[in-house]
Amino acid sequence: MDSLTLTPKDAGASDMGSSLGSSMPGFAPLAMPVQSFKRFSRRDRRALVAPRLARAPVLTRLLIFGGALALTAYGADQMFKVVAVGTITPLEWAMVVLFVVTFSWVTLSLTSAVVGFVWLLAHRGRREPTPRLRERTAVVMPIYNEAPSRVFGAMQAIFEDVERTGQAHAFDFFLLSDTTDANVWIAEERAFVAIRARLPQARFYYRRRRKNLARKAGNIADFVIHWGGHYPQMVVLDADSLMTGEAIVGLAAAMEADPDAGIIQSQPLVINRNTMFARLQQFAARIAGPVIGAGLSAWMGRDGNYWGHNAIVRTRAFADHCGLPDLPGKPPFGGHILSHDFIEAGLMRRAGFTVYMLPDLGGSYEESPPSLIDLAARDRRWCQGNLQHARIIGARGFTLATRQHLAHGIMGYLASPLWMAQLLVGIVLVLQSHYIRPEYFTKEFSLFPAWPRFDYERALQLFELTIGILLAPKFLGLLLALIDPKTRRGSGGALALVASTFVEIIISAALAPIMMLIQSGSVAQILSGRDTGWNPQRRDDGSIPFSSIARRHRSHVLLGLITLFAAGLISPSLVVWMSPTIAGLVLSIPLSWASGNRSIGLAMRRIGLLRTPEETSPPEVVDRANALAAELARSGDDRDDALQAIAVDPALRVLHESFLAEAPRHRRGEVDVETAVAAAKLNDAQTLEDARAWLTARERVAVLGDRALIAMLARLPSAADRPNAA
Structure with missing residues (x-):
């Protein structure tokens, strides 16, 4: 090609x-x-x-990537010291490798956010006059x-x-x-x-x-x-x-x-978001998004x-x-x-x-998806698209920055199964250290058994560092919002802004392990050869049936209960350490239900949580678009049956046919199946109601795309107008 x-x-x-x-x-x-x-x-x-304008920002890249590399090196050294108390086992090496890969991912986000924070501070309030357009x-x-x-x-x-x-x-x-x-x-x-x-x-x-x-x-x-x-x-x-x-x-x-x-x-x-989950995304994008975007x-x-x-x-x-x-x-x-x-x-x-x-x-x-399940459906398609880039990342002529963008997108989805693997390896190591007896008389001579030992105090410090790095972009965004009067007032004031940030962090932390499992499942499905579809997205707020939510998350609940039981057998402190992950999984069904619940989102709005300036004082274009959408929806055209409308309204039929292009010419022997079947059904139908009941979704489209079939449809009488048969 x-x-x-x-x-x-x-x-x-x-x-x-x-x-x-x-x-x-x-x-x-x-x-x-x-x-x-x-x-x-x-x-x-x-x-x-x-x-001159296209010169690479070498110093900025050095600060961001060099800073991330330095932090990653420090984290790798500390993780090595955590497991180097005794002889390092293969499982411990696996833990070190998985930690370094996932830790490098979050350090890059931190250094980029720091640079974005500085950039936004330096460029606050700058506006260039817009010239008259020529083209x-x-x-x-x-x-x-x-x-x-x-x-x-x-x-x-x-x-x-x-x-x-x-x-x-x-x-x-x-x-x-x-x-x-x-x-x-x-x-x-x-x-x-x-x-x-x-x-x-x-x-x-x-x-x-x-x-x-x-x-x-x-x-x-x-x-x-x-x-x-x-x-x-x-x-x-x-x-x-x-x-x-x-x-x-x-x-x-x-x-x-x-x-x-x-x-x-x-x-x-x-x-324009009202459900709890969508408001969460809306607030995070408004407060932390500018810092992340400016850093990029x-x-x-x-x-x-x-x-x-x-x-x-x-x-x-x-x-x-x-x-x-x-x-x-x-x-x-x-x-x-x-x-x-x-x-x-x-x-x-x-x-x-x-x-x-x-x-x-x-x-x-x-706009954003209204619920966790809606996000998962869209995310599945994005996951496939980004993993597909593994076949293109080596394309000839691509710049190094392009390859980094592609690698970043791929890693965005591989991070979830890597994180899950790290958690599983950690649980196995803790189980091993508590319940598996060391083999004192091995084939190799040794005065002491080789079994996992950890520096728990250093591990806790490293965990705290990782959490701090993950949360830093959110707090940098919060700081910028607090010092900007328009953003601060539009978010309900300083106290509401701080409270909303902590609410967003807590709920996001609870949802994170669910998304980890969903994305890990998506990666596994794609690697096994399962294709995703391309269904239209749900744009409007609305709840998903509870039974569907329960089916979607029952495996997540089961895994959470198993993890809770295993951690409880080992140590109460391990349960506390893993509580965010365990709680998110065990409560995944009510959390997912609440995520798409509009009333919960509106209640949060009423008490001043997760507000944004664009919600408090909507831009004129947003208000106008919402008003027009509501006004046009009241006309009812969105929900009209197309076959009924075309059949009974000659003016609409003429208008529709004026939009139609000439039908494509088929080679001799080629038959469009939907068109042929639709023609047969229309020929057999005695009333318009017959046609509407018999034609499938694809056949309906075939009828509306063919002038001859439209004419057949228009000739069908309505059942109410047809003389009663003897």
Whole structure:
């Protein structure tokens, strides 16, 4: 595939013809050649226009990575001394190795957070004036079976906020649908027509792909291939994204001012969350997130990463250098690249464009999963995508920083099974030292038996150091929040801010062992060859049935009880030492239930816990998006049955057919199964109710995508209108 170029058909387009003229601008195609991970010549890398800006932050990297290395060396030395009281056994060596690997992971987070803290202190209050934009920018939002009232309401709010900046002339807005639900599809078309009627001055466009090949990456590629030539750059959003007009204009201005920039990433904050778990994430992202993000930005420099949304991308550079190949073999390690954004950033850097983040931009928002189980479902897909990067990390031409980003993502998921292995080895060692009698007469001559012995006092000190390193980024974020009047007041005051931080730490500590087991299970499933799906995410707050929660966590409870029993046999002090892990596992069912409970989250809000400034005084774009979503949802279009609506409303039927592209031509002998079966069922149906009852979800989509089948559907009478049979 190395020499191929993506075409509209490859990208999953629908042989789009003139019928899309009313919903999309004219074609402006860009070729998107598929890149090779095995071949790359440095001669193909473009020369930087402003090399001074792209210089690596060597001193910052030395401070962060050198500091992490020094702390890791100290921790390794202390851990060695813990077990070196006697002869070191193989299990003790395993404990040392596992500790060093996991400890190095947390030390890097600490040193990065310290640098981020200093950077934010030095850059507080700085604001650059935004110049007048010269070029046209596309704002694109890929959507997949989302509630149309939410996404169209969000896009309208974004447009109105951009309009307030006086620079709306520089932006076109696109909703790029990969929806596979027939009801949502028709609701999207209704919402698109309505938003155009409400905002005739805006340039809003809508397109639905017939086949959602390559998922989100394919959706964006399809847009670039067909219409990318119109736009020097594009702001890429997610379906749950919101950005202020100032933030979007700021990204566009930064891209125009930097000819070397390939991708500029903003740092989104979490908003609109009400369940306990989501509020926990929202608070942590608001208080500790800026410190972590600024630290990342400081050491990455122009060798940054891309998170796939709330960022601006140079369109032609993306087309020229970011065409993704399918990996050889079957999923989970073959097929489409799931975590495509990391790879796109790496390919952009390889081509000679810079990638960086603006941590102080502000006005960039997203939402988070409403419960622990919802996070686990999304996390399973991210886990597969990051482990898939093990096949790409050695790609020719990637910069060292790109490889570090990929390694960091892989380690983010391997850390959980390594942590679990460390705990298990520790328990085995303690059991061994307490219950297994030493063998005094071995084959090898020795005056003393070889059995595990520990320096328990040093071990406790090392444990305290590790906990301090883990919590330091949270307290650095808390300190920054306390000295910033706006953040302090918006979080309910100093006392509420401190109390919320401790509540977040306690609940997160209880949830951590559950996530450890969930991620360890995900890693095991992926390594055993199990692929994940790509189901739409639950965006709204809502509880999961208790029976489903109990089934999901019963193995976690069992493991917690076994650990409690084993630790109790050994020593009460061991139970105390392991109490956070044991409590989290034993209480995993009620904790998971509480995590998705909206009433608990709202109760915490009422007493002033886990508040954020964006919640206390919501940005105008957030308030407007929420109000529009509620207003549009009341119309009922989101829940209408698509077949019923198309059959009984001739005007809607004409509108829908105007959006349809010409059906793709099949080679002789090829038959689309869903279309053929749907035609047979419609031919056999005597009433509209028959058709609605018989057609499957895929067959419904096939009917709505074929003008001939739509005509058959429209001819069916309703059961109420059909004369009674004799």
